[in-house]
Amino acid sequence: MARLAPLIEEQWRTELADWIAGGDRSAYDAAVGVFGRAGMRWAGLPGTAAAQTRWAARLAQIVDGFGAPYSPEFVMSALNRAWSDRHAQKLVEATRAGRLDPAEGTALHAWAWHRDEQDVLLPARLAGIELQNCIRPLIAVARFVAFAAKELHDRPEWRARIAAETAERGSLVSGPLATAFAQEVRRTAPFVPVLPAWALEGIELDGERVPAGGRVVLDVLGTNLDDGSWERAELFDPERFVGIDDYEELAAFVPQGGGATVAGGHRCPGEKLAIVGLAAAVATLSDERVAVLGRGLEVNRRRLPTKPASGGRVRGAGAAADRCPMH
Structure with a gap:
């Protein structure tokens, strides 16, 4: 958390400056780049910002494509996964060969030198897959950012409150109002509508008997x-989260899994990172120098995973008024 938060702030400020200067990337596409670059630097991965942004786009497409079976998007998802697996494997191999020297404590260093119960290094391909599992879920949070853009567009009063908070704090990260807004986005967004699992043994759940091999959703x-x-x-209503210091105590709040803890339940180990990244996005999108456009904010709830159709188009506040409404 301590290492990632300033990287996320730096990257969101870069996207904000680009929007103000005339860029028109969607909130979703911007978030893919932000979370990809910040996550890769946090993980100790090499590469230029442009190269990291391209890989982040591939990783985001992997998440998107699995929801469209028997489609070109699904095929592209498989191709991007194969490319990403090879690329991550090469990073692990380069680290082991001494051509890369990631800092100790980074994900690349940890997975490149991780040993199994028999004290044997993991196969480079498997280590590379696990390396991706440390960065791809953060990139998937970009879908929450698209929903945040939609909700901010519909609630200018909250944009004003969050913009004032951000200006007073001088930071995009972890503002209380921005965080409360982010939590309400996570509560209401149909990003992950269900989580399925198989029962490893016969259990009783809420009075229902589930045999071994049965499915629980x-x-x-x-x-x-x-x-x-x-x-x-x-x-x-983000007000419901204002002043809530320990959201994990809310038993009915399960946007990224349930259970009291990561170790004792199915709570996502990256949840706190997701909240920091999403709250920073909310603060960025609330800046009065940018505007979220109203077109393309409809959501297809039959799609998994889903997001507002346009991803939340964003432009500089002046440019948003000046541009042709058909473009």
Whole structure:
């Protein structure tokens, strides 16, 4: 957390400057680049910003493509996975050969030199896959950023409050209002609607008998929007998270898995990183010098994973008013 947060801030400031200067990347595409570059630098990976952005786009497409079987996107996802596996394997091999020297404590160093229970180095391909598992999930948080752009567009009063908070703090990272907004995005966004699992042995769950090999499905979105657990559950209201210091105590808040802890449940080990990155995105998108455009914010809830169609188009505030509405 301590190493990643300043990298995320640096990258979001780069995207903000680009939007102000006339760039028109969507919030989603910008977030893919931000989380990709920050995550790769955090992980000790080499490469220029442009090269890291291109790899991040491949990793994001892997996440997107698996939701469209029997489609060109699915085929592209398989090709991107094969390319990424080879590339990550080469990084591990280069580290072991001494051609790369990542800092101790980085993900590349850790996986390149990780040994199994028999004190044997992992196969380079497997180590490379695990290396990707340290960065690809962070890039997937870009989908939450697209939903955040949609909600900020619809709530100018919250944009103003978060912009004032950010200006007062002088930082994009971990603002209380931006974090509360990010948490409400995670509660309401149909990004991961369900989490399925197989029962390894016969169990009883809520009075129902599940045999070994039976399937259990956690209704993520339904739990997060449950009227019995949330006041006015259907409303988007970040105020419900203002002043909540320990969100893990909220049993019905399971946007990235449930359970009290990572070790004792199915809570995502990268959840805190996701919150920091998403809150920084919310602060960035709330800047009065940029505007989120209203077109293309519809969401296809039959698509998994899903996001607003346009990804949330963003432009400099002046440019947004000056541009032709058809472009």
